[in-house]
Amino acid sequence: MDKMKNEELAKIFYAIADILEFKNVQWKPRAYRTAARSIESLSKDIEDIYKEEGIKGLKEISGVGEGIAKKIAEFLETGKIQEYERLKKKVPKHFEELLKVPGLGIKRAKILHEKLHIASLKDLEKAAQEHKISKLESFREKSEENILKGISFVKGSGGRMLLGNALPIATEIEERLKSLKEVQKVIVAGSIRRRKETIRDIDILVSAKNAERVTDFFTSMKEVNRVLGKGPTKSSIILKNNLQVDLRIIPLEDYGAALQYFTGSKEHSVHLRKLALKKHLKLSEYGVFKGKKKIAGKNEEEVYNALGLQYIEPELREDKGEIELASQKRLPQLVLEKDIKGILHVHTSWSDGINSIEEMAETVKGLGYQYVAICDHGGNLKIANSLDEKRLLKQMKAIDLVNKKMKDFSILKGSEVDILKDGNLALKNSVLKELDIVIGSVHSGFKSSEKEMTKRILKAFDNPYLHVFGHPTGRMIHKREPYSVQLSKVFEKAKERNIALEIDSYPDRLDLSDANVKDAVNKKVKIAIGTDAHAKEHLRFFSLGVSTARRGWATKKDVINCFNVNELKKFLKR
DNA sequence: GCCGTTTTCGGCCCGACTGTTTTCAGTCG
Numbered sequence: 001m002d003k004m005k006n007e008e009l010a011k012i013f014y015a016i017a018d019i020l021e022f023k024n025v026q027w028k029p030r031a032y033r034t035a036a037r038s039i040e041s042l043s044k045d046i047e048d049i050y051k052e053e054g055i056k057g058l059k060e061i062s063g064v065g066e067g068i069a070k071k072i073a074e075f076l077e078t079g080k081i082q083e084y085e086r087l088k089k090k091v092p093k094h095f096e097e098l099l100k101v102p103g104l105g106i107k108r109a110k111i112l113h114e115k116l117h118i119a120s121l122k123d124l125e126k127a128a129q130e131h132k133i134s135k136l137e138s139f140r141e142k143s144e145e146n147i148l149k150g151i152s153f154v155k156g157s158g159g160r161m162l163l164g165n166a167l168p169i170a171t172e173i174e175e176r177l178k179s180l181k182e183v184q185k186v187i188v189a190g191s192i193r194r195r196k197e198t199i200r201d202i203d204i205l206v207s208a209k210n211a212e213r214v215t216d217f218f219t220s221m222k223e224v225n226r227v228l229g230k231g232p233t234k235s236s237i238i239l240k241n242n243l244q245v246d247l248r249i250i251p252l253e254d255y256g257a258a259l260q261y262f263t264g265s266k267e268h269s270v271h272l273r274k275l276a277l278k279k280h281l282k283l284s285e286y287g288v289f290k291g292k293k294k295i296a297g298k299n300e301e302e303v304y305n306a307l308g309l310q311y312i313e314p315e316l317r318e319d320k321g322e323i324e325l326a327s328q329k330r331l332p333q334l335v336l337e338k339d340i341k342g343i344l345h346v347h348t349s350w351s352d353g354i355n356s357i358e359e360m361a362e363t364v365k366g367l368g369y370q371y372v373a374i375c376d377h378g379g380n381l382k383i384a385n386s387l388d389e390k391r392l393l394k395q396m397k398a399i400d401l402v403n404k405k406m407k408d409f410s411i412l413k414g415s416e417v418d419i420l421k422d423g424n425l426a427l428k429n430s431v432l433k434e435l436d437i438v439i440g441s442v443h444s445g446f447k448s449s450e451k452e453m454t455k456r457i458l459k460a461f462d463n464p465y466l467h468v469f470g471h472p473t474g475r476m477i478h479k480r481e482p483y484s485v486q487l488s489k490v491f492e493k494a495k496e497r498n499i500a501l502e503i504d505s506y507p508d509r510l511d512l513s514d515a516n517v518k519d520a521v522n523k524k525v526k527i528a529i530g531t532d533a534h535a536k537e538h539l540r541f542f543s544l545g546v547s548t549a550r551r552g553w554a555t556k557k558d559v560i561n562c563f564n565v566n567e568l569k570k571f572l573k574r
Numbered sequence: 575g576c577c578g579t580t581t582t583c584g585g586c587c588c589g590a591c592t593g594t595t596t597t598c599a600g601t602c603g
Contacts, residue, residue, distance in 0.1 A: 027586060031575035065576050103592085105601050138600090142593060385587070421590090443603075444590060 004223075006046045009072060010036040012084055018099065019087045021106045034063035039072075041354055041535040050076050092119035101150035102480060103143075111136065125151050153481065160198035161243060162477060164507025164544050167192060170202045173221070173245065180217060182210040184252060189262040193314045195547035197477060197510045201244040203262050211249040218247045254286050256299035261285035267319035268312075275323065276307055283307065315550040320518075334550045339562045342371035343542060345416065345439055345470065345502065345530025350395050351376035351385045354535035357395075358402050361411050363536045371410040371565045373437045374399060375530075379418035379426025387415070389431045396434065410565045412436040416470055421445050423459025425466065432465040437572055439502065439530070441470030442483070450484035457485060461493045467572050468528045469494065471504040471511040479508060487516065491523045498571075500528040500560050503552075505545030506538070517552020526571075527552075527559045 013036035017029035038061055039046060049057045050073060058069035071081050097120055098109040112118040115136055116127050124147065127133050134144045170188045177186045183206055187193070190203035208214045215235050219227045228236035228244070235247045250258040261269060262285070276283040281290055287297025288306040296306035304311050309326040313334055316322040325331050343364050347353035353360075357374055364372040376395065377386040387395060396413050403411050414437035418426035425432065425440055432438050440460050448456070460466060472490065473482035494501055501520050504511045509532065512520060517527060529545040531538060549559055556562045563571060 028575050030586070031577095034576075063576070067575055103601070107600055138594065140594070146593090446602095447592075 005076065006039050006042055009046060009075060010040040012075070012081060013039070013068070015096065016084055016087060018096065018106060019091050022091050022095070022110055031063070031065075032068070035061075035068045038063040038354075041537060043535075043537050046072065047076055094120035097121040097154075098124060100154045101147060102153065103146050103150060108139075111138070121151060121154065154478075160200050160478075162507045163192065163195060163197050163199055163510075163547075164541060166199045166202060166243065167544075169239070169241075169243065170204070170245075173202070173204060173218075176221070177204065177206055177214065177218070180208075180214060182208045182213050184208060185255060187259060189259055190264065193263050194265065194317055195315050195544075195551060197513065197548070201246060204245065204247050205250050205255070205258055205262055206247060207250055207252040207255055214249065215247065252298075254297050256301070256303050257283075257287040257297035258285045260300050260303050263314055263317065265318050268317040268323070271319045271323050272307060275309075275327075279308065281307065313550065315547060316553070318551075332553050332555050335546065335554050335556050335559050335562065337543060337546050339556045339559070340369070340529070340542075340546065341564050342369050342373070342410075342412075342561055342568065343367075343531055343533075343539065344373040344437070344468070344528055344561060345375045345414075345504070345532050346372055346539075347376050347416075347532070347534045348374055350391070350398075351387060352534060357399055357411065358405075359536060360533070360539075361402060361406060361409065363539060365406065365409045367539065370408070371412055371568070373412040373414040375414035375416040375437065375439050377418075378415035379420075386418070386426075389428055392427065392431055393434070412565075412568075414439065416441055418443050419456060419460040421448075421456065423456040423462075425460060425463050429463070429465055432463075435465070436569065437467050438465050439468040439470040439528075440466045442474055446474055446480070446483045448483065450486055453483055454486040454489055457490055458493050461490075461497050461499055466497075466499060468500045468502050468530070470502045470530065471509050471532070472501050473511050473513070473516065475509070475511050475513070477508045477510065482511075487519065491520050491525050494520075494525045495523055498526070500526040502528050502530045503545045503548050504530050504532045505541040505543075505548070506532045507541060507544060510544060510548050512548070512552070514548050514551035517549055517554055521552055521554050521558050527554055529559060529561050 013032045017032035020032065021029040042061065055069050055073055058064055058072050059066065071083065075081050092113055095109065098104055099106065112124065116132055118124050118127055128144050128147045131144065133139050133147060134141050170192050174186050174188050177183055185207040187205050188202065189205050191199045192202060206214055211232055215230060219230050219235055219237055223239045224237045225240045226238040228238060233249050237245050239245060248262065273283045276288065281288055287294040288303055289295065296302040301311045304326065309323065310329050310331050312322050312326050312331065315334065322331065346360050348355060348357050348360055360374065361372055378392055379386045392415060399411050399413050413435050415427065415435055416439045419440045419442050420426055421444065473485065475482035501512055503517060520527060527549055529542065529549060531542045531545065533539050533541065560568060560571060
């Protein structure tokens with residue numbers, strides 16, 4: 001939970017930007033958003049910067065000047081920003097809910113508020129259902145339809161949090177509990193242990209000599225907003241960020257059975273229990289029992305073995321066929337983080353990233369990898385500061401220079417080039433062929449028909465220099481539905497053309513998704529795990545991509561990152 | 575509100591897409 005203040009401040013500045021835009025203030029919203037973005041991707045705790053270097057240090061953050069620096073200081077000193085408190089009163093209380101509806105921005109939300117007094121998602125839904133919105137100027141049936149779709153989409157996220165956001169919090173609490181001398185064992189169970197892309201709450205299992213001390217510690221952590229319950233075996237809290245955390249105290253001798261039970265999934269556990277009954281056994285969170293005799297429970301291996309099964313990795317426990325395979329001892333050997341030799345799809349300050357080529361390369365090397373592929377945006381996406389042919393050639397020379405300096409490490413020259421609406425790539429082949437790795441991605445025209453989108457992508461696959469198809473469905477979790485595309489055709493052609501499909505590891509992308517990966521791997525399509533890192537700190541997202549690969553049953557041989565640099569270059573050579 | 579080898583004042587990535595319009599505004603990235 002370090003750098004929590006960075007996040008809080010970024011959120012406040014984004015909110016200030018929205019309010020100012022609501023009030024038709026020019027330019028300031030942009031300034032606040034720039035600052036917010038830069039605070040978000042700061043590698044240091046902003047509190048430390050302020051403590052060590054004061055206002056002057058804050059002003060060195062790009063996008064932060066006199067005014068915003070003072071507001072940061074005010075927040076760190078008092079916990080509040082007066083200006084923000086004042087501004088908040090100028091907009092309807094739940095206004096920010098409206099902005100979460102895709103396609104609804106500040107201007108149109110404002111019209112809805114002024115004309116129909118809509119101030120919350122609930123009001124909005126009601127007005128749309130009663131067809132009041134389509135009667136407004138500049139809104140028609142289509143807008144109303146889209147708003148209703150948007151509302152159900154927002155609701156669909158139903159309080160679930162991204163794994164990438166929850167994981168650091170869970171790990172932090174786990175570490176704190178581990179440091180208590182009474183604690184013998186701690187593990188985060190539940191959907192986090194299964195590495196599901198979104199999670200509802202955090203489940204932590206603990207064995208301890210003194211349960212009360214642990215429970216007291218847990219319920220009085222500084223981030224706790226509310227204690228829902230506190231007992232000898234179970235306590236529940238709600239953190240200030242609204243995330244629920246459950247702590248369960250488990251006897252050491254039942255640990256495996258409890259861990260199995262609290263890891264789930266529910267479907268997996270139900271299937272296991274049925275299987276146990278068939279073998280005249282009983283499985284519960286206290287162990288595997290034959291009559292009254294406990295025959296397993298201390299660890300998970302024991303539990304699975306007692307049921308006649310191979311140990312099943314948490315990422316597979318969704319009742320998607322893993323139990324059947326485990327009974328035949330035929331489970332796949334899932335790819336491990338240590339199998340990964342290099343990192344793909346990294347952005348730098350040449351396009352829309354924060355860090356230089358050298359900084360990214362040094363960081364990746366420091367993490368123990370053999371290579372990194374620099375893939376800045378290539379083409380016409382002006383917002384992303386895309387590289388055209390000329391700048392890309394320049395960047396390639398810059399990479400050569402850094403490469404010469406690095407020992408036992410390679411920087412691959414790459415690009416994340418736009419796949420244009422007509423299926424062509426946005427950069428000339430004469431330049432693409434000079435690159436080591438070319439990722440093609442769709443960044444526009446998300447609403448095309450399935451037929452058009454599929455045609456567009458398949459056409460791109462004909463380009464002889466394309467190696468990887470980036471974030472193949474374009475979905476953003478809780479923000480944007482995947483575009484319509486016939487994935488089976490995409491997989492088929494990817495296999496035929498030997499194009500790898502990406503798992504974009506960014507927390508709200510994880511695209512391909514676990515289920516899509518499973519389909520792709522089934523069809524023997526290669527997988528490329530990319531970070532899509534736009535800053536050094538984003539490199540940690542890579543492990544989310546690996547988990548997604550594991551949840552998609554991918555093995556070492558399915559993932560091109562498991563090639564060493566020479567094997568990879570050979571694969572990429574056409 | 576921020577920023578500066580075009581500027582300490584006057585700019586502020588801008589094009590594609592959508593739904594609405596008949597020449598455009600809002601949204602998105």
